[in-house]
Amino acid sequence: MEALISKYIPAGEDRTEFERLLYGASPIELPIVDAARELAAQHKFEIKAYQIPAAIEQRRHRRIVRLALIQNMIAAPTTAPVAEQYKAIEASVAQMLDAAGAMGANIACLQEAWTCPFFFCTREKYPWLEFAEPVDVVRSPSLKFISDMARRHNMVIIAPILERDEVKSDIIWNTAVIVSNSGEIIGKHRKNHIPRVGDFNESTYYMEGDTGHPVFETQFGRIAVNICYGRHHPLNWQMFGLNGAEIVFNPSATVGGLSEPMWPIEGRNAAIANSYFTANINRVGYEEFPNEFTSGDGKAAHKVFGPFYGSSYVAAPDSSRTPGLGRDTNGLLITEVDLNLCRQVRDKWSFPMTARIPDYAKEFAAYVKPNWQPQIIRDQSFQR
Amino acid sequence: MEALISKYIPAGEDRTEFERLLYGASPIELPIVDAARELAAQHKFEIKAYQIPAAIEQRRHRRIVRLALIQNMIAAPTTAPVAEQYKAIEASVAQMLDAAGAMGANIACLQEAWTCPFFFCTREKYPWLEFAEPVDVVRSPSLKFISDMARRHNMVIIAPILERDEVKSDIIWNTAVIVSNSGEIIGKHRKNHIPRVGDFNESTYYMEGDTGHPVFETQFGRIAVNICYGRHHPLNWQMFGLNGAEIVFNPSATVGGLSEPMWPIEGRNAAIANSYFTANINRVGYEEFPNEFTSGDGKAAHKVFGPFYGSSYVAAPDSSRTPGLGRDTNGLLITEVDLNLCRQVRDKWSFPMTARIPDYAKEFAAYVKPNWQPQIIRDQSFQR
Numbered sequence: 001m002e003a004l005i006s007k008y009i010p011a012g013e014d015r016t017e018f019e020r021l022l023y024g025a026s027p028i029e030l031p032i033v034d035a036a037r038e039l040a041a042q043h044k045f046e047i048k049a050y051q052i053p054a055a056i057e058q059r060r061h062r063r064i065v066r067l068a069l070i071q072n073m074i075a076a077p078t079t080a081p082v083a084e085q086y087k088a089i090e091a092s093v094a095q096m097l098d099a100a101g102a103m104g105a106n107i108a109c110l111q112e113a114w115t116c117p118f119f120f121c122t123r124e125k126y127p128w129l130e131f132a133e134p135v136d137v138v139r140s141p142s143l144k145f146i147s148d149m150a151r152r153h154n155m156v157i158i159a160p161i162l163e164r165d166e167v168k169s170d171i172i173w174n175t176a177v178i179v180s181n182s183g184e185i186i187g188k189h190r191k192n193h194i195p196r197v198g199d200f201n202e203s204t205y206y207m208e209g210d211t212g213h214p215v216f217e218t219q220f221g222r223i224a225v226n227i228c229y230g231r232h233h234p235l236n237w238q239m240f241g242l243n244g245a246e247i248v249f250n251p252s253a254t255v256g257g258l259s260e261p262m263w264p265i266e267g268r269n270a271a272i273a274n275s276y277f278t279a280n281i282n283r284v285g286y287e288e289f290p291n292e293f294t295s296g297d298g299k300a301a302h303k304v305f306g307p308f309y310g311s312s313y314v315a316a317p318d319s320s321r322t323p324g325l326g327r328d329t330n331g332l333l334i335t336e337v338d339l340n341l342c343r344q345v346r347d348k349w350s351f352p353m354t355a356r357i358p359d360y361a362k363e364f365a366a367y368v369k370p371n372w373q374p375q376i377i378r379d380q381s382f383q384r
Numbered sequence: 385m386e387a388l389i390s391k392y393i394p395a396g397e398d399r400t401e402f403e404r405l406l407y408g409a410s411p412i413e414l415p416i417v418d419a420a421r422e423l424a425a426q427h428k429f430e431i432k433a434y435q436i437p438a439a440i441e442q443r444r445h446r447r448i449v450r451l452a453l454i455q456n457m458i459a460a461p462t463t464a465p466v467a468e469q470y471k472a473i474e475a476s477v478a479q480m481l482d483a484a485g486a487m488g489a490n491i492a493c494l495q496e497a498w499t500c501p502f503f504f505c506t507r508e509k510y511p512w513l514e515f516a517e518p519v520d521v522v523r524s525p526s527l528k529f530i531s532d533m534a535r536r537h538n539m540v541i542i543a544p545i546l547e548r549d550e551v552k553s554d555i556i557w558n559t560a561v562i563v564s565n566s567g568e569i570i571g572k573h574r575k576n577h578i579p580r581v582g583d584f585n586e587s588t589y590y591m592e593g594d595t596g597h598p599v600f601e602t603q604f605g606r607i608a609v610n611i612c613y614g615r616h617h618p619l620n621w622q623m624f625g626l627n628g629a630e631i632v633f634n635p636s637a638t639v640g641g642l643s644e645p646m647w648p649i650e651g652r653n654a655a656i657a658n659s660y661f662t663a664n665i666n667r668v669g670y671e672e673f674p675n676e677f678t679s680g681d682g683k684a685a686h687k688v689f690g691p692f693y694g695s696s697y698v699a700a701p702d703s704s705r706t707p708g709l710g711r712d713t714n715g716l717l718i719t720e721v722d723l724n725l726c727r728q729v730r731d732k733w734s735f736p737m738t739a740r741i742p743d744y745a746k747e748f749a750a751y752v753k754p755n756w757q758p759q760i761i762r763d764q765s766f767q768r
Contacts, residue, residue, distance in 0.1 A: 001405045008392045021385045024645035182765035196734040208740060213747070217762045232735055234618030234657050235744045242751055243758040261408030261703040262656050269653035272646050273618050319645040350580040351616055356592060360619045361748035363597070367626055368742045374627040378601045381566035 001264075001311075002323045024320030028053065030336060035102040043095040045072075045330035049103060050322040052277075052314070054338035063339035065220045067247065067277075068100035068108035068155075069312045072330045073285030074117045082130045083141075086115050090145055096332045101153030103334045106181075106220040109158040111283045112228045112251040113174065115142045116162060118283065121199035121305045122293050129205070132164035135177050135188050143177060143185070151183035156218045158225055160251040162206075163190070172206045176225040176251065178216045186216050191227035192236050198258050199295050199305055200229075213239035221246045221339050228252040231266045231280075234273065241274030246339045249279045256309045256327075263311055264324075271315035275346045277337055284310040284328055317345040385648075385695075386707045408704030412437065414720060419486040427479040429456075429714035433487060434706040436661075436698070438722035447723035449604045451631065451661075452484035452492035452539075453696045456714045457669030458501045466514045467525075470499050474529055480716045485537030487718045490565075490604040493542040495667045496612045496635040497558065499526045500546060502667065505583035505689045506677050513589075516548035519561050519572050527561060527569070535567035540602045542609055544635040547574070556590045560609040560635065562600045570600050575611035576620050582642050583679050583689055584613075597623035605630045605723050612636040615650045615664070618657065625658035626741075630723045632658075636666045640693045640711075647695055648708075655699035659730045661721055668694040668712055701729040 009015045019026045030049035040047040075088035093110065100108050116131035133140035137147045146159045156179065163175035174191035190209030194202050215224045224240035231250050240248050250267055267280035286306035294301045311324040314335040325331035346352060366372055393399045403410045414433035424431040459472035477494065484492050500515035517524035521531045530543045547559035558575035574593030578586050599608045608629035614620040615634050624632050634651055651664035670690035678685045695708040698719040709715035730736060750756055
């Protein structure tokens with residue numbers, strides 16, 4: 001989208017109007033420091049940086065936070081040993097986290113299941129489940145790495161991994177781990193809504209999360225994680241908002257042809273409806289698996305899943321958004337936000353007051369009962 | 385938006401890709417019949433017509449329905465007598481309803497408070513409340529007109545008016561009346577969410593609706609009406625969906641500078657999240673009032689409210705949408721849909737099954753209690 005706009009619409013009045021309609025405002029770019037630019041050039045990832053401004057208040061300090069969204073492709077063939085595949089991705093992500101650190105990022109978020117290929121298309125359990133790890137900084141190689149990076153860069157890092165619950169019956173979960181800038185684990189959230197569509201056979205591997213809608217109070221603001229498919233469910237976004245989230249991250253893995261027209265809509269609607277920031281991250285690239293799989297669409301068996309279309313972006317409560325990262329390249333999106341904007345937008349629009357939640361609580365309580373009847377008014381003249 | 389795209393991006397591969405990203409699919413235009421084209425030329429309104437296709441099924445007939453969305457400006461000065469102002473709008477809308485009839489429309493929807501200027505910026509009660517009418521085909525001039533048009537064109541018409549409840553204490557409501565193609569009133573819905581923002585001082589005039597989330601079963605499908613500000617509230621959209629709506633109309637009156645970047649997001653997100661069609665209608669033009677009013681934004685008192693930016697469009701459950709009508713011209717948007725698409729998309733994505741509504745019913749029940757505590761997990765290392 002961004003490439004087409006740059007190609008066809010020259011800078012000027014029309015471009016400004018186009019950006020107002022598409023992004024809510026013309027993007028404000030931030031300078032990219034040399035160290036980050038050099039890492040990007042050397043390791044072939046895109047880097048973009050924007051700022052979303054807020055008003056200055058008299059009785060609160062500004063609450064400036066720099067977000068880092070990282071999108072990446074896998075970095076070794078899926079036929080390589082599991083540990084080697086992971087190490088290759090880690091090396092690639094390390095460069096982007098270093099660049100995020102150089103850019104002064106306060107909170108970084110990686111994509112869903114960042115440690116592994118998105119193998120759920122295969123419906124095979126092995127070797128893929130060997131990517132799963134306990135949520136433990138000592139025993140999980142990826143969380144050890146994340147913890148080190150978090151401390152080194154004084155950065156909160158959201159690390160969505162595949163979790164093995166060794167204490168409770170070896171259950172597998174799709175889990176986002178929130179690592180403090182101190183390097184310690186603050187907590188975790190397990191994916192609430194599990195897809196039943198296309199090649200996303202995730203329900204073969206794990207169940208709906210049992211961690212509710214936690215909001216994590218970090219040094220840099222109150223954050224939450226809506227993992228992937230949860231973005232299709234406005235209630236999921238809303239409960240994170242009611243619990244006080246100022247930024248909700250949506251680490252995802254989704255492919256063109258399935259969800260691409262939804263992508264710029266859902267994260268942005270959530271930011272508008274809940275008066276918070278959303279940070280929407282999708283992986284990139286094609287992933288080729290050793291064995292053929294079918295997709296339930298009548299097409300021949302095949303080995304390649306994709307394209308994951310990237311296009312990561314940040315949406316703001318004032319209905320503006322940043323441009324997206326590219327569709328097919330590793331990328332780092334830095335966005336500087338002022339968290340004061342959340343309350344400023346709430347004060348302007350008053351959505352929490354006009355929401356009538358007590359009425360919906362009653363309607364939902366009725367809806368889930370077996371004897372519920374929909375509120376339907378029939379055209380009697382047509383029935384006669 | 386549409387004008388800028390036509391101006392800069394030539395037909396071809398890039399245009400097709402741009403439309404895929406922006407609209408979910410390249411628009412399929414429908415031919416416009418001569419009678420409609422002539423009415424449009426003579427009475428200076430825009431007319432566009434599109435088709436949104438669905439798959440053919442073996443065990444259900446196609447359920448083809450043509451929707452007509454009408455956006456218009458007021459047609460006489462606000463200083464004219466109330467009856468005269470109404471008659472001028474009626475004459476203008478009559479031409480567009482006739483064109484909708486010529487195009488074979490089955491369901492037409494007018495904009496919010498279609499019978500009058502959007503005078504809520506003034507905070508004056510008179511003469512404006514004289515536009516209010518009882519919901520009664522005999523006693524309301526506008527509903528008499530709508531009833532006649534509905535019968536003449538065999539068309540269900542949604543008529544959002546200002547309602548005077550003469551039976552209950554003369555209360556004023558913002559109400560959508562659903563008129564059958566037989567000419568009889570099927571029922572009504574009162575606006576659920578009342579704004580507290582900008583010049584939309586509607587809370588000075590009427591209260592939150594008391595009619596719940598009714599779905600009207602007409603000869604042409606199950607329809608509901610989410611009036612204006614309700615589009616900011618995902619729960620409002622959702623309850624209409626749970627009650628069985630296949631098309632939700634969103635008759636609106638909203639102005640540039642306030643909501644324009646939200647407009648293409650919210651109606652479309654609702655269509656995606658609830659697997660139904662949404663039909664989003666906004667009035668057009670500037671409205672000048674006799675007395676000065678202020679806007680609570682530090683600017684000088686003034687008499688003009690606007691621009692209402694039109695841009696009416698239809699969004700489909702498969703995440704596609706039609707292009708919009710213009711920003712500043714009266715317009716008629718015809719869209720032919722196959723209602724079978726709703727269930728087809730539900731079967732594909734399974735959102736109603738992945739929604740976990742019983743869990744949210746519990747969380748909402750807890751939220752509305754006075755002793756509710758948000759689910760917050762604090763960074764203990766930061767607290768130390």
